[in-house]
Amino acid sequence: MLNNYYKNYKAEAWDILQYLFKVKKINDHTLHFIAKFSGKLDLERLRKAIDISINVFPLIRCRYNESKRQPCWEEAGYTVSDIIEFIEIQNGKEECIKKYLYQQIDAFNGPQLRIKLIRVKEKDKLCILMSHMLCDAAGFKEYLYMLSNIYSNIKNNQDYQAMTRKNRKVNQILKNLSITEKVKIMFGKVDIFTYNDVKFELEGDINNPFIEIRNINKEKFHMLKAYAKERESTVNDIMLTAYIRVLFQLFGRCVTIPCTVDLRKYIPNHRGEGFCNLCTNLICNIGDETGRTFEETLYKVKKEMNKQKSNIACVKSVAMLEKVFDIFPYKTARGIVEKKFVNPLIAFTNIGIIDEKQLAFDNSDIVEAYMTGSIKYNPYFQLAISTFDNVATLSVNLYGTQSDKNKVNIFLDKFINELQASVY
Template sequence: MTDPNNLDPPIKIPKHYPTSTLDKLTFLLHNVADQLIHLVIEYNGHLDFALLKKAIKISLDIEPILGCKFVDHPKNPYWIRREDLDQIDYCSLVESVNIEKKLREFVFEDIDPTKDPLFQFRIFRSETDTLCFKVNHVIMDGGGIKEYLSLIINIYTSLEKEQSFEAIPNISGSRGFDQVLRKFGLFKKFVLFLKNRAPKPSWCFPWSGINKTNKNYIIHRFFPERFRRIKQYGKERGATINDMLVTAYYRAMFKIVKPRPGEPMVSVVTVNLRSYLKNFRAESVCNLSTGVYPNIAYNPEDSFDDTLKKVKKIMDEI
């Protein structure tokens, strides 16, 4: 029998948390960029709504930073744990025959990290369920979403099997670049710094001010069969899906901007730094990405394959 006097005391969840460099940088851009990241999952059946809400509540204790709001202090911004967590509805359910309309309304609703919950789930229910997750970029990136949803799935599955799930707060995991940089020596850090400095932009979109009221989203679906064909096309040429998307982006921008032939065009591609970490996982939910800058010269005679070869060569070097 366990002696209650020998049990470890529960871990106390701190009230304040430091911001990482990327937290601050992302927040600085909140007036000029759309800071919402969305994920939509379609199911064949129905989710257990009550169980999902319970899993989310448990996750807020496992990753306490998610139960915070951003404090925009002029000298040293920080995260502070919310005192109204029990009153916040992090997950809602909407029944409708017009899922597309309701989904668009949901993704258009902004999240202010200084006031609102940092993320929201919503189940759109008809004959089947569609789950939409949206989060403010200040707290996590795409890699962070994958890690957080993996946690939600693990909790949900355990609860579904009527198994207990121990909610041990993650209060010591790093949310900054240090968890990556400690893997490299000083010289390697210097080389990476020189290699990944942002070059001077060589093209741009017309500036239309910082008013975000007219923002819009275009939804483009790649159905499984088409995605498999695209993936196979790239595989036959030694290219990744990311290489294919960058190539398509360049060719679309060439058509829109119409640069001079031979003019090098710089773009930015996000790189997930978790690839340098053990098990490809960060120590906590966070932003852990950087940008690399492929530079492709425009040639009006190039085919898609020609552009893909140029993109692949640069991305392989990165």
């Protein structure tokens, strides 16, 4: 229950930046997750688990307020009833699920989390939308793990409470670094504002969001992992290689690809001290030539990404962003960021593994799950990948026309074909 007064929470630098992405029509600020179960969830237990999770992460029941001297999150009395909706349908109409999945979180008229439990013939689908202003994909996964853990534990312990996690600032990374590492960050060069001018020729339609999906099944994903291991590479390297080669086919030139990196890797247990955004971009630039074969491109990608991943200076961009909002008045800081920050026209994000051991709703088996990021506005384009139980899900999200959707499908088919011809 809320107290008889509403509490405010500081909006952190990344919260504000995600808000500005929407203002500048780069992308909306909604993260998406879907899980399909082999049976039914206990609706009342799920409601209680959500209620407990809100107390751990109270920003969920807040709305964003930019009208004050410094923007903040203010509690607005939203409850679990505002968050979860249950519907039962007679057949698995995908349009019903898509219609919900494409909705946006409204920062100014919360809550910042929305859940729909859809029951189709005694089998449940759980659709969860989270404000990207509150957290990145890794933070969203941490929230989902917590929610499922609460759901599992309250079956036998009605008084179960999860541990509160409050620190949402970048200092949770910096405080774990040595003086030498901090010096490297301070004097390091970060090329996060230089991107290609290459772009997909899209029409855009702000009234027509869509998410196009492709799956790489278990058998092929195991083959992909084996291929990567034999070449001392990562699955991420393989995906980037296919991406660069397909873009070369489409545009006739190598495209520099910004890749999202989770900065929690610099925290001892790789877990945030709060649910928040803790990511930045690494830049994969392999030069002007891809090489003739997939393996030649892979060699260049692996070499570049190993160099990028070993450079701790990537922390500098988020540290600088936080400093700007800490030092300058909000209007000045916002003006600096809006002027200086350039978003890539073509990007890549590997959301990574959704851990089936941590995402366990008691005895309710999840048979399929994936996560995808925000939906882009024309002309921005991003390929996202998430993996659950050794099935990889590729997704491209866009506000666009049917012609745009056709182009996205051509791209995804080419991507799958590139893997098929080179890896499997």
